[in-house]
Amino acid sequence: MKIDRRSFLGLTALAGVGALSACGPDGSAPPQGGGTSGGATPDASTVLPTYQAFEVAAPDLPSDAEFSLPGYYTYPASPTAATTETPGAGSSITAMTYTYDPIAPELSNNQHWQNINSLLGVDLGITYSPSADYDAKFATTIAGGDLPDMINIRTVQQQMPAMLAATFADLTEHLSGDAVLDYPALAAIPEGTWRTAIFDNAIWGVPIPRSPIGGVLYTRNDLLIERGANTEPANYEEFVEMATTLTDASKSQWAFGDPGGLLSHVAQMNGVGNQWVEENGEFSYAQASPAYEQALADTVAMIEAGLFHPDSAAVQNTERNEWVNNGTTCFAYGGYAGWSKFFVAGAGIEGFQMTGQVAPGRDGGDSVRGGSGFSAGFMAFKPTDDPERIAELLRILNWLASPFGSTEFLARKFGVEGVNYTLEGSDPVLTSLGAAETTLPLRYLSEPPSVLYEPGNPDAVDQQFEFMAKASPLIVPDPTTGLYSETAVTAGATAATALGDARNEILAGRQPVSSWSTAVEDYMLEVGNSLKDEYEAAFAAQA
Incomplete structure (x- = not known):
């Protein structure tokens, strides 16, 4: 089995997990499942989405070392829009996921969340729980049968292929091969990361990429x-x-x-x-x-x-x-x-x-x-006979996965200017209100591939980039x-x-x-x- 650079960016193992302490994707304890994501047969490469890089801002430090990440010293002074239309059609959408961060203020008291809904063109309701409680929440939701429109499947479940086929929408025709190019930000998700959402030669969700560095x-x-x-x-x-x-x-x-x-x-x-x-x-x-x-x-x-x-x-x-x-x-x-x-x-x-x-x-x-890069789960969809509903959900996730340097990325990660962040030069710096409101777990719904960026701290970018350059060839x-x-x-x-x-x-x-x-x-x-x-x-x- 050949694994190339893009395929490899979704790999999932950590050596020594379980030894007194171990850290998950956000420095917290990872979910313990004992298995890896992805289906075994037939070969997932037959349905993999076409990979197409999506960059709206040239990095200060290009990632010339295999598996390393590009580095940016500042946010672009004139961010570029990554999408050309409002992704939603004015509908209500429900999503369920988890978080490692403090719970954000509810929608009625969260200007960041309200702004995201306005930009998406939907009423996005997010139900989420702390990481430690999510497996139980997920099991209860699946058993109850009252599914949200989108749900994060972060660990491999028992009878996984059969469970997916019986419970969720098959997204293969919407995402396989060149079909994914209708969603440019999703096409930029590394091929290996997509493998975590493929079982029995079918695509069951949109994976959330994370750095492979471990x-x-x-x-x-x-x-x-x-x-x-x-x-x-x-x-x-x-x-x-x-x-x-x-x-x-x-x-x-x-x-x-x-x-x-x-x-x-x-x-x-x-x-x-x-x-x-x-x-x-x-x-x-x-x-x-x-x-x-x-x-x-x-x-x-x-x-x-x-x-x-x-x-x-x-x-x-x-x-x-x-x-x-x-x-x-x-x-x-x-x-x-x-x-x-x-x-x-x-x-x-x-x-x-x-x-x-x-x-x-x-x-x-x-x-x-x-090879410890991994996805933070994948977003599966509730079954529907309406292909436009599937397309709307995919457009929502595509918008949320807009790359660094875009206006969408700025709004998703930092919120509303003057409320959630202020600019120091061109860099967004969170206010105290922004620090509270932006813990809304949008990054556990959809996110672009990682980059190195520390607002106002170029030395930190250099330190991380240097580590990446040394560590990535050893993967x-x-x-x-x-x-x-x-x-x-x-x-x-x-x-x-x-x-x-x-x-x-x-x-x-x-x-x-x-x-x-x-x-x-x-x-x-x-x-x-x-x-x-x-x-x-x-x-x-x-x-």
Whole structure:
């Protein structure tokens, strides 16, 4: 199975998920499903929408490194309209999704939401819930049968192909091949991201693209420089030396605060990026490899050396992030989308630099990174016999996916000028009201491919772009992308939780590293061998 650059931008695995902490697309805990999105048979490439890039503003930093993102220092002074007509026909549209952000003010008290409805030409009602509650909300909604017009399907469900066919509209004729070109912003969604919405050779929704870069070892580079530490260790030994230099318990200073996240980073050093490895059609579970057990031993050794905050295993990510912001620790591990939040928190700190450190190879050379770009789910539609209703919904999502630099993007992300944001030069800066109202989860309905942009902070764009340029060539495709496994969605999550608990016990010092092999053997007997067989069968059918 060939995966090219555009196809690859929708890949979905994170190495080390479940180890004390892990971060989802917005720096929060991701949904635990145990499987990947996408159908296995027939080959999804026969129905994939035609890819066509859509750019309305030339980037300051073109993404010349494979899988990296373009960078923009400022918002265009004269934004360009990406659409030529109002997408809606004055109807009422209901949508259901989730959020990682605070709940926004309701429609009657939200000028941003009112403005979006006016620009869309519809009465858009959005029902949403916190990420942690969404799976239950989704299940209840499907069971009740009273569907909204659009609903975000963010994780693979049991009997997924049959459930989709019985419950949602088949969008293939509207989006397959050149049909998608009627919706230019949707045509710019990477091919691999579309695969997350394709089952049994049919398109069941519009996917929401996210960056492929995955987890980042966020680094207070200014503290490393201040304390005389090596900012670019070339191997594991130099990495430990760096951490030792940064640690002084007498001053309440430690290198790390997140054992689970650091394990993911060290696993990359040891050549473990994805959870599964494919070679000549045969799959193997990477966390059963000696290389992963070595990464576990390496992380435990750093814990025992006192390089972690003593409360590391007992706190939430919000507190770990605060440790980095106030200089108690120097590193945090999280999803790429959380980077901007660090820049906001560090805005008042003189010399603040939040870079990303790329893992070196354990013994020098290059590490690997998992193919961990993913979609934030896909928007499925309630069945209807009216093709114009489908077209209207697609036009709404197309408008919401308008690219950076457009007037539509500005309105969707920043709201109403003078109310939700003011301009500093050409850059929109949120007001306090804007910060509250723009948490409306439009980005979990539809969104364009990511770019690098930090209003008023070009240095932050440079820091992210530099990381992307170094990290993106190390990405290795996840071979399970687009392969459906029923075992993964029925028993996978429970077994993965048990395996994660075993890993946590080792990181907490309550079990020896040698116990890992037994835990993995149990996992393989419970679900791993079945996953292997199902992935291999699906891979063979799709090859």
